Amino acid sequence: MSYALITGASKGIGKEIAICLAKRKYNLLLIARTEKLLKELAKELQDKYQVEVFYNAIDLSSADAAEDIIIWCNKGGYDISVLVNNAGYGLHGAFEKLSLDDQLNMMWLNMSTLVQFTHLTLPLLKRHSGKSHILNIASTAAYQAVPYLATYSATKSFVLSFSRALRHEMMGTNVSVTCLSPGGTDTNFMERAGMEGSRKIMKQAKKFNMLPDEVAEFGVKAMLHNKAEVIPGFGNKVGAYSSKILPKAIVEGIAKGIYSPE
Numbered sequence: 646m647s648y649a650l651i652t653g654a655s656k657g658i659g660k661e662i663a664i665c666l667a668k669r670k671y672n673l674l675l676i677a678r679t680e681k682l683l684k685e686l687a688k689e690l691q692d693k694y695q696v697e698v699f700y701n702a703i704d705l706s707s708a709d710a711a712e713d714i715i716i717w718c719n720k721g722g723y724d725i726s727v728l729v730n731n732a733g734y735g736l737h738g739a740f741e742k743l744s745l746d747d748q749l750n751m752m753w754l755n756m757s758t759l760v761q762f763t764h765l766t767l768p769l770l771k772r773h774s775g776k777s778h779i780l781n782i783a784s785t786a787a788y789q790a791v792p793y794l795a796t797y798s799a800t801k802s803f804v805l806s807f808s809r810a811l812r813h814e815m816m817g818t819n820v821s822v823t824c825l826s827p828g829g830t831d832t833n834f835m836e837r838a839g840m841e842g843s844r845k846i847m848k849q850a851k852k853f854n855m856l857p858d859e860v861a862e863f864g865v866k867a868m869l870h871n872k873a874e875v876i877p878g879f880g881n882k883v884g885a886y887s888s889k890i891l892p893k894a895i896v897e898g899i900a901k902g903i904y905s906p907e
């Protein structure tokens with residue numbers, strides 16, 4: 646079986662995507678920063694699903710990281726048929742109060758690293774003898790501007806727009822491109838984004854968050870069925886649809902009410 650290369654595979658949605666693909670007998674190349682978690686997951690999936698799993702612990706927010714990973718893949722001679730661009734994070738707070746360096750770092754990981762991986766992996770995906778897939782992880786925040794998640798939501802609009810355009814460019818080749826846009830999901834995301842201090846947001850999360858395994862299964866199925874753009878969960882779909890039909894000022898005002906710091 647061929648290999649799936651997954652960024653941000655140590656925890657959360659990326660880890661669950663790795664499990665979904667191992668169940669389907671894909672061999673795995675797992676990438677994230679935390680070596681211990683990657684090592685544990687690799688062993689678990691090898692033992693449970695009898696697939697080959699290799700990992701590489703690296704900070705993908707540095708400019709050369711994606712290239713280093715592709716050199717590592719080429720050395721291993723892996724036949725890659727799936728790329729999952731999942732590594733990413735958010736930063737919650739007033740734009741002018743959040744550190745500029747932190748925001749630029751997030752923008753690099755969420756957008757530039759994803760573009761690098763896609764560009765560098767495409768020749769490998771095309772070389773695969775059967776169907777190949779790219780799964781990019783955006784967010785429901787891609788569908789509207791979100792005050793106090795201003796740069797994060799803009800990075801995810803980029804991911805959605807880029808994925809849709811690339812999908813058209815890849816028509817007539819063996820590569821499909823799918824964009825998965827989750828809403829709130831129970832992972833480490835909120836802690837890393839600095840949202841845990843907000844009672845408003847946490848209350849909302851408790852009511853509506855999905856589980857990462859549900860989101861991952863939904864995304865993997867969509868990818869394997871060559872879907873263009875998918876949103877898991879009825880409430881998330883309604884939210885994204887509303888942002889298309891309601892005046893932008895109303896949608897942005899509602900988001901401001903939810904995300905304004907307390």
Ligand SMILES: NC(=O)c1ccc[n+]([C@@H]2O[C@H](COP(=O)([O-])OP(=O)(O)OC[C@H]3O[C@@H](n4cnc5c(N)ncnc54)[C@H](OP(=O)(O)O)[C@@H]3O)[C@@H](O)[C@H]2O)c1
Pocket residue numbers: 652653654655656657658659660676677678679680682703704705706731732733734735754782783784785826827828829830831832833834835837
């Ligand atoms: N959870 C949500 O509510 C939600 C909603 C919409 C979209 N999303 C998107 O879903 C994707 C996955 O997020 P998640 O919710 O699963 O969050 P998570 O639990 O924090 O997982 C993020 C993954 O990315 C890796 N990562 C983060 N920074 C990295 C870096 N600099 N270099 C390499 N790997 C890095 C993390 O591993 P290490 O820490 O080990 O590096 C981890 O494996 C993200 O793109 C996020 O924007 C999440």
